[in-house]
Amino acid sequence: MPRYRWETEEHELFRESLRKFLQKEAEPRYDQWEKDRLIPKSFWKQLGELGFLCPQVDEKYGGLGLDFSFGVIIGEEMERIGAGLTGVGLHNDIVVPYIEAYGTDAQKKKYLPGCVTGDRITAIAMTEPGTGSDLAGIRTTAIRDGDHYVVNGQKTFITNGINGNLALVAVKTDPDAEPRHRGVSLLLIEEGTPGFTKGRKLDKVGMHSQDTAELYFEDCRVPADNLLGEEGKGFHYMMEKLQQERLVVALAAQTAMEDMLRLTVDYVKSRDAFGRPVAAFQNTQFKLAEIATETELGKAFLESLIADHLDGKDIVTKVSMAKSWITDTAKRAAADCMQLHGGYGYMEEYKIARRYRDIPVMSIYAGTNEIMKTIIAKNMGLSGAGAR
Ligand SMILES: Cc1cc2nc3c(=O)[nH]c(=O)nc-3n(C[C@H](O)[C@H](O)[C@H](O)COP(=O)(O)OP(=O)(O)OC[C@H]3O[C@@H](n4cnc5c(N)ncnc54)[C@H](O)[C@@H]3O)c2cc1C
Structure with a gap:
């Protein structure tokens, strides 16, 4: 019986094979992941191999060219196992769609194939210690210096903060802009970029296997090519x-x-x-x-x-x-x-x-x-x- 009226046979088969995979590979290990406070990266790779990461991505970047309806199925089946798998949905349906929508062809070629295989795990870093709801009030700056932006600031509560190796970071490229939201831009920052460090894995009330972390940027030089979309359009x-x-x-x-x-x-x-x-x-x-x-x-x-x-x-x-x-x-x-x-x-x-x-x-x-x-x-x- 399909769950939704819009579900086709293809959706049903997709759900069935994902459910079987999760029953075998995730359900028996989930309690241990909760104790470890982390989902192993090898699980992400397994998801990627079977087509359960970003199936919406265009085939020319390694995806299956499907639509968000398949993301719905993935999100539901992951949540059935446990909320700690939230990071997969965040990667599939939240962060990667930014790259698909606003990325240049070069950015898509560079990042999307890895997002589909599980080699790249993404995070989105908007929240800061001093501001969450008031997003236009962020204080992390990215000041242009030649071919680079120099990023300084701190982010917190970042899902996939530990496992992630590509962060989409909200920054102020024009800290004095009025209205404030016009100064916000988005930068793709790779793990390993000098000046980018990860803080502690945060100890949460729940979702224990989900890795939530702080990120720090100290004179972190990010190539200007890593700007996503246009400067000042991030908000x-x-x-x-x-x-x-x-x-x-x-x-x-x-x-x-x-x-x-x-x-x-x-x-x-x-x-x-x-x-x-x-x-x-x-x-x-x-x-x-x-x-x-x-x-x-x-x-x-x-x-x-x-x-x-x-x-x-x-x-x-x-x-x-x-x-x-x-x-x-x-x-x-x-x-x-x-x-x-x-x-x-x-x-x-x-x-x-x-x-x-x-x-x-x-x-x-x-x-x-x-x-x-x-x-x-x-x-x-x-x-x-x-x-x-
Ligand atoms: C487990 C977890 C994972 C997260 N993952 C991410 C992530 O991946 N990336 C990311 O960027 N962020 C992430 N967040 C951050 C999350 O989005 C913020 O915590 C949230 O937006 C609230 O911001 P804040 O914590 O600064 O609360 P505040 O903005 O300080 O709000 C405090 C209280 O004031 C209320 N309030 C604020 N403004 C108003 C208003 N105008 N009217 C009425 N009430 C108001 C709020 O509703 C809240 O009850 C995560 C948080 C958690 C706990």
Whole structure:
């Protein structure tokens, strides 16, 4: 049974082969990866060999020339295993699309084939210790000096920060620009460039196998050829590409919610209290009926949103709604599902415990849910003249 109306036989086969691969290669190792706090690079190479990295990339750069619908399938199947595999979706559907959309032919030839094979693992570095939501306020500078930019500054919370060997870095090429966002540009910075160092792997509440890190730039000389697109257009590019990023996060939260519902329904049927299954209590039934209803609402919303996105329609307002509503709903559902597991829900050997830890960040990254609501409100005409 296809999950979405737009799925073809090709999608179904793709999902089936990815699921089989993940069941064999990822599921049995995932707990160890969580303990190691890292997914091995060899796993990325395996994904690349089987065509599960950036299948949307043009065939002339080594990809399969497919569209984002295959990215949806990859994102869902990875999330089914665990949120620690988020970095793969970030590489496939968030960072690489910038190179595809704004890169020169030379940049595409240089970087895309490695992104498809898994030799190149990408990261996007926007956030800094002093600024996250207020992206135009970044302070990392890139000052032109002949054929190079000299980069100075610091980034934090960077997904794939440790495994990554190519970072797309938001910098200020004109620190005095007014309005501030006009001074923002994007630079491709390779691991090993003198002056570019990685900081510590950050110790997170959840998503333990996901490598999140700090990046430092100290008089780091980056060839001017590594500018992505035009100078001063970086903010505009990010606003454009953040839409797909938010869709990817909403999809992950939806998948996690479906997984939590399934886990909890199974658990309450098998656990007895007061001589009957926990599933027989009306409170259990009402809670799970509510979560099941919200799960269906999220799925229907996403299905139409994915279709609109594939058709190239403007999804800014609706994707902000989906990202904030689904991630908030999933966070509430995680707490209810843990509660229904009783004490076992608080034990690491039960997957619900991991889901409970992993979910909250989804309402924080890719633009916080508060920022999502400011976008929705603005597009409702609520922040114009006269609004308070
Ligand atoms: C695990 C993880 C992975 C991440 N991966 C990446 C990555 O790969 N690349 C990257 O660049 N960044 C990444 N981030 C950073 C993430 O995008 C930021 O944390 C996020 O955008 C929020 O920025 P901040 O942490 O500076 O919070 P702040 O901007 O300081 O916000 C603090 C609080 O104030 C609220 N707030 C701020 N402005 C407003 C407003 N105008 N109205 C109402 N409320 C407001 C926020 O919603 C929030 O609740 C990651 C973060 C985490 C935790």
